[in-house]
Amino acid sequence: MKPAGDENIQQLNRIAREIRGMLVEMSHRTGSAHLGSALSCVDILVAIYWKILSIDPAAPDDPLRDRFILSKGHAATALYATLAKRGFFPMELLDTYARHGSCLAEHPGPRCAPGVEAATGSLGHGLSLGLGMALAGRIQDQSYNVYVLMSDGECNEGSVWEAAMFAPAQHIHNLIAVIDFNKWQATGRSREVMALDPLKQKWEAFGWSAYELNGHDLPELIKTLKDLPDGSSKPAVVIAHTVKGKGISFMEDDNNWHYRIPTAEELLKAKKELRLL
Amino acid sequence: MRNAFAQELVRLATEDRRIVLLSGDIGNRLFDAFKRHYPERFYNCGVAEANMTSMAAGMAMCGLRPITYTIASFNTIRCLEQIKIDIAYHHLPVIIVGVGSGLSYAELGATHHSCDDIAFLRSLPNMQIIAPADPQEVRLALRAALRQDYPVYLRLGKKGEPAIHDQEPIFHIGKGIVIREGKDVCLLGTGTIMPVVLAAADELEKRGISTQVVHFHTLKPLDETLLARIFSEVRVVVTVEEHNLIGGFGSSVAEWFSIGPAKRASLLCKGITDRFFCMAGNQDYARVHFGLTPEGIAGDAEKRLKEKDDHRC
Numbered sequence: 001m002k003p004a005g006d007e008n009i010q011q012l013n014r015i016a017r018e019i020r021g022m023l024v025e026m027s028h029r030t031g032s033a034h035l036g037s038a039l040s041c042v043d044i045l046v047a048i049y050w051k052i053l054s055i056d057p058a059a060p061d062d063p064l065r066d067r068f069i070l071s072k073g074h075a076a077t078a079l080y081a082t083l084a085k086r087g088f089f090p091m092e093l094l095d096t097y098a099r100h101g102s103c104l105a106e107h108p109g110p111r112c113a114p115g116v117e118a119a120t121g122s123l124g125h126g127l128s129l130g131l132g133m134a135l136a137g138r139i140q141d142q143s144y145n146v147y148v149l150m151s152d153g154e155c156n157e158g159s160v161w162e163a164a165m166f167a168p169a170q171h172i173h174n175l176i177a178v179i180d181f182n183k184w185q186a187t188g189r190s191r192e193v194m195a196l197d198p199l200k201q202k203w204e205a206f207g208w209s210a211y212e213l214n215g216h217d218l219p220e221l222i223k224t225l226k227d228l229p230d231g232s233s234k235p236a237v238v239i240a241h242t243v244k245g246k247g248i249s250f251m252e253d254d255n256n257w258h259y260r261i262p263t264a265e266e267l268l269k270a271k272k273e274l275r276l277l
Numbered sequence: 278m279r280n281a282f283a284q285e286l287v288r289l290a291t292e293d294r295r296i297v298l299l300s301g302d303i304g305n306r307l308f309d310a311f312k313r314h315y316p317e318r319f320y321n322c323g324v325a326e327a328n329m330t331s332m333a334a335g336m337a338m339c340g341l342r343p344i345t346y347t348i349a350s351f352n353t354i355r356c357l358e359q360i361k362i363d364i365a366y367h368h369l370p371v372i373i374v375g376v377g378s379g380l381s382y383a384e385l386g387a388t389h390h391s392c393d394d395i396a397f398l399r400s401l402p403n404m405q406i407i408a409p410a411d412p413q414e415v416r417l418a419l420r421a422a423l424r425q426d427y428p429v430y431l432r433l434g435k436k437g438e439p440a441i442h443d444q445e446p447i448f449h450i451g452k453g454i455v456i457r458e459g460k461d462v463c464l465l466g467t468g469t470i471m472p473v474v475l476a477a478a479d480e481l482e483k484r485g486i487s488t489q490v491v492h493f494h495t496l497k498p499l500d501e502t503l504l505a506r507i508f509s510e511v512r513v514v515v516t517v518e519e520h521n522l523i524g525g526f527g528s529s530v531a532e533w534f535s536i537g538p539a540k541r542a543s544l545l546c547k548g549i550t551d552r553f554f555c556m557a558g559n560q561d562y563a564r565v566h567f568g569l570t571p572e573g574i575a576g577d578a579e580k581r582l583k584e585k586d587d588h589r590c
């Protein structure tokens with residue numbers, strides 16, 4: 001496995017800004033939705049892919065690799081851009097995103113590109129898939145970790161809580177869930193649609209080690225995730241407080257950007273704000 | 278049937294270290310031997326079929342050969358989307374075992390009947406469906422399913438199913454088994470209804486009608502080569518299944534029938550007539566209720582044969 005990259009925080013922040021620019025560009029070019037949801041998880045992806053995962057972009061099928069599952073599959077552009085930027089596949093492939101016949105659709109397909117671990121898009125599957133992978137590691141005596149990124153809206157799904165109850169019963173410790181808590185689901189505040197609060201205590205009550213942090217603070221993300229598994233023989237969940245549409249002032253915390261597509265003018269404005277022009 | 282499954286699984290798990298058994302809090306004592314020999318490869322997943330199914334997919338993605346086991350209705354349509362996306366879409370070699378299929382658990386009420394599972398799972402690409410008729414076929418089906426890399430739904434009965442073969446049959450996924458030859462009528466059955474089908478054939482023979490009997494243990498992929506041969510040899514083909522007539526085995530034969538060149542034989546489908554069985558009564562009683570009896574099947578087959586012959590004159 002390739003050791004974690006030697007990029008410093010400043011460089012990682014730059015990468016995150018570049019990825020955000022790519023996401024706005026991809027949404028504008030293809031008319032694909034979920035831009036706000038993709039923007040909210042960029043920093044989490046950068047922290048995980050550059051500093052946490054034991055992976056080698058040249059060997060994406062290595063059985064001993066760490067696994068990352070984007071359970072909130074509607075943020076596919078964020079995953080694709082991250083994988084391309086991290087060297088799993090060429091930028092030319094990313095350019096085919098959402099084009100007729102491309103392997104990169106608006107939700108990730110099964111092994112649709114190097115580095116994509118699972119097809120997602122219907123919410124509430126990723127945590128159980130990850131739990132299966134984590135158990136497989138234990139059964140086969142392999143020491144990889146499994147990371148699953150979920151959305152707050154996704155926690156509406158009953159299957160999430162089936163997995164949440166089963167993982168601690170198995171004392172599984174190589175499973176780390178991250179919740180991109182951007183406070184919105186498709187059509188409402190996630191705290192109001194369902195009684196989500198108190199989210200951290202819910203996970204703790206289910207038997208998980210639960211952590212809370214600012215999901216846009218790269219040093220905090222890296223520090224917390226590096227210490228997981230925490231040696232407690234419990235699965236871990238990181239509740240990352242984020243802002244939907246993060247990084248572009250006129251998209252931040254505006255849920256219209258769950259579905260809205262940026263115009264050419266808005267794309268230009270976004271790129272200026274991201275200091276990419 | 279479930280005992281044969283449990284015994285065969287222990288035997289196969291000795292040879293194949295990739296086998297993992299996931300149970301949905303069912304089969305009390307049934308898997309004691311498996312648990313004793315392979316505690317690290319047995320998981321009681323609780324009453325949480327969605328999680329069990331997706332976990333099996335995650336395990337298969339990492340090179341294991343997971344087998345999920347619970348009551349047919351709960352292991353199929355309760356977690357249908359997990360089967361569709363996590364197993365079928367990813368084309369993973371997970372074996373989904375449904376015990377008590379059809380009307381096996383008639384007395385437990387319609388919550389425990391599974392007369393729609395074939396219809397739902399048949400419509401999922403990559404999925405193979407096998408319904409063994411007796412304990413010997415369960416063993417053969419499990420072995421065959423583990424020899425290949427497709428998702429498989431294994432549709433089992435409960436216990437005490439009689440053997441339908443005198444000797445071990447040649448068993449290939451996707452290939453029907455001709456049990457008896459005959460030239461007028463062919464009875465095509467699937468799964469645990471086969472003893473009734475064989476008795477229906479006896480009844481037809483008594484009435485002077487030469488009857489072929491074929492077991493289609495594999496519902497998907499359908500043995501189209503054998504179907505073409507059968508439909509060219511006899512005058513009436515009758516499908517028999519313990520499943521809704523909508524979407525089941527008969528439907529799949531009817532779909533094949535409607536495509537391609539005209540067929541010599543006429544097709545008649547026997548099964549459950551789109552109704553819930555919502556009264557007390559065991560499997561035998563429920564079968565009588567739906568006309569799935571030797572006399573019922575033979576009577577309908579004879580009538581259709583007569584119609585066909587009259588029409589020809």
